[in-house]
Amino acid sequence: MWGGRFADKPTDAMQAINASIDIDQRLWRADIAGSKAHAAMLAAQGLLTAEDDGKIQAGLDQIAAEIEAGAFTFSRELEDIHLNIEARLTERIGEAGKRLHTARSRNDQVATDFRLWIGEALARAVAGVGRVQRALLMQAEVHADWAMPGFTHLQSAQPITLGHHLLAYVEMLERDRARLRGARDTTMRDCPLGAAALAGTGFPIDRSSTAAALNFSRPAPNSLDAVSARDFALEALAALAIALTHLSRLAEEIVLWTSPQFAFARLSDAWSTGSSIMPQKRNPDAAELIRAKAARVTAHFSALASIMKALPLAYAKDLQEDKALAFEAFDAFDLSAAAMAGMIETMIFDGARMAAAAGAGFSTATDLADWLVRDLKIPFRDAHHITGALVRRAEALGLPSLADLPLGEFQAVEPRITEAARATLGVDQSIASRASYGGTAPVRVREQIARWKETPP
Ligand code: ARG
Numbered sequence: 001m002w003g004g005r006f007a008d009k010p011t012d013a014m015q016a017i018n019a020s021i022d023i024d025q026r027l028w029r030a031d032i033a034g035s036k037a038h039a040a041m042l043a044a045q046g047l048l049t050a051e052d053d054g055k056i057q058a059g060l061d062q063i064a065a066e067i068e069a070g071a072f073t074f075s076r077e078l079e080d081i082h083l084n085i086e087a088r089l090t091e092r093i094g095e096a097g098k099r100l101h102t103a104r105s106r107n108d109q110v111a112t113d114f115r116l117w118i119g120e121a122l123a124r125a126v127a128g129v130g131r132v133q134r135a136l137l138m139q140a141e142v143h144a145d146w147a148m149p150g151f152t153h154l155q156s157a158q159p160i161t162l163g164h165h166l167l168a169y170v171e172m173l174e175r176d177r178a179r180l181r182g183a184r185d186t187t188m189r190d191c192p193l194g195a196a197a198l199a200g201t202g203f204p205i206d207r208s209s210t211a212a213a214l215n216f217s218r219p220a221p222n223s224l225d226a227v228s229a230r231d232f233a234l235e236a237l238a239a240l241a242i243a244l245t246h247l248s249r250l251a252e253e254i255v256l257w258t259s260p261q262f263a264f265a266r267l268s269d270a271w272s273t274g275s276s277i278m279p280q281k282r283n284p285d286a287a288e289l290i291r292a293k294a295a296r297v298t299a300h301f302s303a304l305a306s307i308m309k310a311l312p313l314a315y316a317k318d319l320q321e322d323k324a325l326a327f328e329a330f331d332a333f334d335l336s337a338a339a340m341a342g343m344i345e346t347m348i349f350d351g352a353r354m355a356a357a358a359g360a361g362f363s364t365a366t367d368l369a370d371w372l373v374r375d376l377k378i379p380f381r382d383a384h385h386i387t388g389a390l391v392r393r394a395e396a397l398g399l400p401s402l403a404d405l406p407l408g409e410f411q412a413v414e415p416r417i418t419e420a421a422r423a424t425l426g427v428d429q430s431i432a433s434r435a436s437y438g439g440t441a442p443v444r445v446r447e448q449i450a451r452w453k454e455t456p457p
Contacts (some may be wrong), residue, residue: 001083002351017045018317023324028067028080030062030116036195037213039100041206047103052096052181053148059093062087080108080320081113088426103203104196107227107315111192114323116214118236121330122184126177128337129243132456133173135344140166141449145442147358147427148264155359159427159435163445170452176243183239187232191216195226195399198314228314230304233326237301240333241294243257243337247340248294251287254343258284264354268346271339288340294330300325301382320375359401361429367433368402376416386414 010018018219036057043053063085066072078084079197083106143162150160191211194201200223207219220226250385268285277279304325307318365387388447390413403425410417423429435441 020080024081027113030113034112037210041210055093055096059089103201107194108192119187126180129163130457131341135341136166142220144445148354149358156363159358160440164440172246180240183235187218190220192226195223224314241301242300244294244297248291253292254287266348271343291338298330364425371421371424416457
């Protein structure tokens with residue numbers, strides 16, 4: 001397609017390093033949409049006859065059908081998706097096909113195609129996150145008042161509700177959806193088409209019409225920026241990496257919760273895997289893979305950022321390497337979101353195990369300290385000290401919980417402590433008492449669930 005000025009053919013290695021068709025054939029839909037919009041614009045501007053435009057439109061539709069049917073032969077000699085489609089078009093419709101590339105370059109073409117692809121992929125990612133959120137909300141509603149240990153440093157801290165814990169992820173993921181939508185807005189703002197190679201074109205094209213036809217907000221106002229900007233892809237990968245990082249935290253909790261040591265939850269058979277040697281095993285492979293995929297997507301962001309760093313204007317072939325990174329990142333994300341939604345939707349929780357664990361590790365010690373502050377007007381620092389002494393005493397007596405300590409032991413440390421103080425030590429009382437806005441009390445959790453139901457993800 002560009003061989004005119006060369007006498008020799010490229011070497012095999014040159015062709016191998018240069019060809020991107022194995023990767024960028026995934027842009028075919030966007031490429032055809034871009035070419036159709038471009039041809040229609042050329043015709044409207046009198047730069048192409050209506051007859052040629054008609055042939056181009058029909059020819060591109062037929063090529064789309066061919067690719068859809070798997071009947072299209074992609075060729076490495078033709079380098080990339082743009083040249084593959086253009087060559088096939090000319091093969092099918094003749095002379096008119098050769099006129100399509102008037103007033104454009106592969107530089108604005110690929111920048112346009114890639115934005116269209118990323119825009120759609122981001123919409124898909126938003127939907128994927130939404131499905132995970134809905135699964136979490138369903139489980140949060142069923143388990144709004146189920147007790148479990150809340151952790152800091154992965155050590156029992158205070159009892160919380162499972163509903164509260166699951167809703168934490170719903171909030172996190174809501175910010176992810178906002179970030180992904182923001183990245184989509186950036187991506188679909190400026191249409192590069194018509195920027196041509198880098199400097200614009202001498203033909204009287206109408207860039208606003210192609211921008212509108214392809215659902216961009218406006219034509220990119222600077223042709224150099226139009227062909228060389230990839231920050232939309234960086235933003236998309238950053239948003240994906242953050243969202244997948246969040247999914248990896250939940251994945252890690254699933255690994256912990258489903259381990260026989262915790263045994264808080266069980267994955268359905270459909271989301272568990274067996275061991276080839278240990279018949280008893282139910283492994284959480286999908287959750288583990290989500291942890292690993294998060295690492296890869298973060299690395300893909302980093303790779304693209306490194307490609308962009310210090311790249312002079314305008315187009316350089318370095319930019320061709322952006323596609324594989326984005327495609328792989330979105331593939332990993334789509335799979336991870338689907339797996340996470342599936343695991344959460346079908347997960348079974350063990351209420352008794354979680355409730356027992358919720359009360360272990362002196363998890364309600366803060367409640368006793370709070371009682372000393374509220375009922376005896378003891379300053380919190382002193383109350384903390386008194387409670388600490390009681391925990392030490394219970395430990396010395398080999399008692400698992402402060403509630404097992406006889407009243408006499410309490411009074412030996414602080415004579416004004418009554419039975420009422422010991423009543424605060426129950427897990428359910430502890431949970432119900434944390435009713436501040438955003439707190440773990442079932443009444444607050446149900447309030448949040450009601451709010452989510454008004455505006456579901
Ligand atoms: N396959 C190329 C890419 O993905 C298309 C642009 C080629 N432009 C060029 N000047 N060689 O970046």
